[in-house]
Amino acid sequence: MTTNSLKQPGGGLLDRLFSGRSSILSYTVLAIILFLVLPNLLSAFRLNMAGKYLCYAFACIGLVLCWGHAGILSLGQGLFFGIGGYSMAMFLKLEASDPESTSIQSTPGIPDFMDWNQVTELPWFWYPYKSFPLTVALILTLPVIISCILCFFYFKGRVTGVVFAIITQSMVACSWYFIVGNQGYFGGINGITDLKTLNGWDIRTESAQKILYFVTCICLFGCLFLSKWVLSTRLGRVLAAQRDKEERVRFSGYNLTSFRVFIFAFAALLASIGGALFTLQVGFMSPNLIGVVPSIDLIIYTAVGGRLCTVGAVYGALLINTAKTMFSEAYPTVWVFIYGALFILIVLALPKGLAGVWTDHVRLWIRSLLKLDSPAKPKKIKSQTT
């Protein structure tokens, strides 16, 4: 990857467009698919599902940066996805729990699950979620603060690799138990359900879900560009360098802790944004989304998309979830096996993920159509064009 991006093929504008994995061409294709093809092709219900899958893509983009480019494998992205999701859910739940609609409870005005668990007044940490600007601020800052605290000492103590991956996994397991165990405060295993409006706007209608889909797409592109920018700075180079030759970077005088903390926190932030949008589109938040299994799912989407390619991660999340839905609808009793076979197949056939198919086959093919010389495989192109 590093060698590829360093060796920019010189030449005209067209040539530049086709270089680099996250080139303008791949952004354009993705934009056409997300903004034109899917909304016109899919029913409102299916579009809402696509929107839901795209929310996972936020966390996957973060994983591409953190795992693919910086070499820090995190098995705990579900935690940050959950922070965003629960923050949004808490705001929506408070809005849905006005004293009128909860008049049947022993304490009206608090969320229904608190009432079932004999909580009689709103806990202090719920108060910020009464305000929408504060909620948005928390969605953006909370994952950053928590991830910094969690990873700072590990990175400072040079804990990386498998050990760090296991630590992140245990973090996400702990947070699952925390949520489930404190059902009076977080809704327990049921999660926070029955969310209706966002500042008075009914999020359950078809038109609202369509708007939310487009909001998700726009945010997704924002995150894609932001990630591309982060990677193109010197910071991105240092991260790739420390992934491949840690000691050399250290001896060059870099303090790696701050670089690593930054990229880990950035990935956490992306996951949190995805989580918040997820809650808006699905209408509830459940601890099932922050467990060990969903966190590993996120890794799988990223791996399938290609772990060095941010755009690939979006396709990975979309395709794997679509496959999951299709299989389970067509064969409700045996879909798990088909789904499993698909993974094995992808790992065996496409070790570089979908991004590998793009760079090694599709892009070459497009180049050959446009009769552009590829510096990577000139012979093959020639034989194809002549």
Add this chain to the structure above:
Amino acid sequence: MKLKSNKLYKIASLLAMGVTSLLHAEEYPTAEVNTTGLAVTDDTVTVGQLHSITGTMAISETGSVEAERLAIEQINAMGGVLGRQIKVIQEDGASDWPTFAEKSKKLIIQDKVACVFGCWTSASRKAVLPIFEKENNMLYYPTFYEGLEDSKNVIYTGQEATQQIIYGLDWAYETLGTRTFYLIGSDYIWPRTSMKIARNHIERVLKAKDPKCKVVGEEYYPLGHTNFRSLINKVKLKKPDLMFTAVVGGSNVAWYKQLTSAGVTSDKYNMLTISTTEDEVLGIGGENCEGFYSSMKYFQSIDTEDNKAFVKAFKERWGEDSVVGDVTQAAYLGPWLWKKTVEKAGSFDIDKIAAASSGIEFSNAPEGYVRIHDTNHHLWSKSKIGKFLKNGQFEIVSTSDELIEPNPYPEGYQ
């Protein structure tokens, strides 16, 4: 051979019913019985079935899937509903609540099913409930549950908490002479709410009868918890007259086995559970729970003609080894209650069904006569106490004299 005779029976009854059912369907033109665009044609009606076929809940929900299928097949063999054969679209909730929500949306919006039989855990019901209410469809929910809910769009065919608990506690007070109670449950909404009702009943109602009545301990363990040694030591220390338990799922096996190995058996201790049915005993082993008691509305051993016919049909369809627990029977009620409601309403429209549900009776139910309440969507039913036998069945030691009124929002118990 069995299958063949089953098929022959079906064909014969189809032929017999054929003429009448055709007339029946003509009496109810599709345009009239379906004004809201549900998947109803001149000769079929499509319903959804949404349970976990994969994941941790699959073992519990399989019985419900089978019972609902059996009921639908029997109804079809009798000529269907309003002369229409029932077609089923099955979806897998995969023991995952967001998946339940997604699949229920798919069934309602995409497939436009006339109703859905499904869900098992409270969490899955809570996840789909807003969707049923928003899209206006009908869910037939089979599990005994915590109450505190009464939706226009759900028919609760299991017992709500007060029906199961209060009868059980009163029975223990009178028959076993219980005065001290130890409350034990898995840590989620159903056991929590159930124990809240139980404690309230013990400390308010039973204490008024005998001041010695009290709760000596109340403990919750996470779902899937398997180490109960410290709890068992506490029980041994406190020596309660009764352990009142709501331990669910896989934890059950560890709980009963550890009780037996620690010597907490029925000759020295009493236990009344509200969560263990014949299905769970299959995994636990009858010898580990022999002599304890369970409070349910249905046991496979109920000695009536209707129940014997049901158990026989169930075993013929799903295998000699299958057992029928409380929830399985409640799931069996769903399609029948829906059929009766549709016929009373003369329509598949959800609003008309919701309105017509009040007072629907099912006198040949395996558990005995049941009726949907006039003002809420729960069932009047008789509570029963069963004693665990070594062979995994229950000996019914007590049945309530009257049908017990469902009361999802019990006054004084909240």
